Amino acid sequence: MSTVQVDAINESTTNAGVTVDGVLIKDGTVDGVDVSTLSVDTNGLVLVHSSTFSSLNAKSIDNCFSSTYRHYKVNIRSTNSNTSDIHFRFRDGSGDNTDSEYWWKYLYTTSSNNWTAYANGGNTNYAEVISGAGQNMQYNYTLEIYNPQAADFTSFNMHGSWRTGGILINGGGYDEQDQFTGISFYPETGTFSGELQIYGYAK
Numbered sequence: 582m583s584t585v586q587v588d589a590i591n592e593s594t595t596n597a598g599v600t601v602d603g604v605l606i607k608d609g610t611v612d613g614v615d616v617s618t619l620s621v622d623t624n625g626l627v628l629v630h631s632s633t634f635s636s637l638n639a640k641s642i643d644n645c646f647s648s649t650y651r652h653y654k655v656n657i658r659s660t661n662s663n664t665s666d667i668h669f670r671f672r673d674g675s676g677d678n679t680d681s682e683y684w685w686k687y688l689y690t691t692s693s694n695n696w697t698a699y700a701n702g703g704n705t706n707y708a709e710v711i712s713g714a715g716q717n718m719q720y721n722y723t724l725e726i727y728n729p730q731a732a733d734f735t736s737f738n739m740h741g742s743w744r745t746g747g748i749l750i751n752g753g754g755y756d757e758q759d760q761f762t763g764i765s766f767y768p769e770t771g772t773f774s775g776e777l778q779i780y781g782y783a784k
Contacts (some may be wrong), residue, residue: 589710594688626654626780634663639767642779643672646729646762650781655724655764657710663771666700667711667720671755672763678755683708685753708753710739710766718739718743719775729761 590599598607628644646653661669668676685708687700700712711720722741729735736754743749766777 582624607630611706625783627783628778629653629781630779631777635774637767637774638771638772639765640773641672641677641763641765642777643674643739643763645764645779646726647781648730651728651731651784652782653726653729654779654780654782655726656722656780657766657775657777658719658721659766659775659777660712661714661716661768661771661773662716663768664716665714665768665770665773666709667714667766667768667773668707669710669724669764669766670707671735671759671761672765673759674762677765678759678761679706680757681706682756682759683753684756685751687712687749687751688702689750690748702753704756708737708755709751711741711749712751714768715743722749726764729764732758732760734758735761745774 592734598605604660606668629650630642632640632642634640637668661667670679670683672678681704683705684703685701685705687709687767688696690696691714700709702709710724711722714720720741720743722739723781724737724739726737727735734754738752739750741749747764767773
């Protein structure tokens with residue numbers, strides 16, 4: 582077997598790119614995919630969206646769910662301008678899905694270590710992610726979303742915390758077999774600020 586060592590492989594035809602073993606490499610893409618945007622961690626999570634936001638009444642992310650991944654993880658850090666619940670809705674390409682098909686239950690721990698069933702919803706047009714978030718208090722939470730893009734029922738669970746040590750848990754689902762492409766978070770009143778990342782679970 583022989584070895585070819587070169588400093589550069591140039592295009593034989595201008596703007597045609599270079600094909601190696603059937604794979605086209607051209608202008609920073611491999612077979613048309615910008616590989617610089619791909620990020621895979623050691624746990625098999627693939628970053629599909631990352632952003633920060635400030636003083637918004639809603640943070641919407643489109644085209645973050647696709648058939649590439651079946652399940653997703655959303656990490657969020659946020660602070661509310663008012664004492665307010667934080668809701669979310671799935672998006673379907675035409676905006677927020679406001680059909681009354683969301684079901685959810687929310688629990689939290691108190692300083693005495695007791696669990697409190699704080700809120701629940703059935704046939705609502707949104708899902709709760711944080712109930713009664715305090716004004717100017719930072720919350721950190723992770724939302725796991727299952728099957729948002731599949732022709733299947735979508736379900737979710739959340740766990741979170743805040744600086745005084747409370748534990749937040751929420752779970753629920755969407756009671757129709759709809760396919761979603763995005764998600765929107767918003768405080769019930771006022772605005773909120775923070776950052777979020779969305780990861781797909783590699784198959």
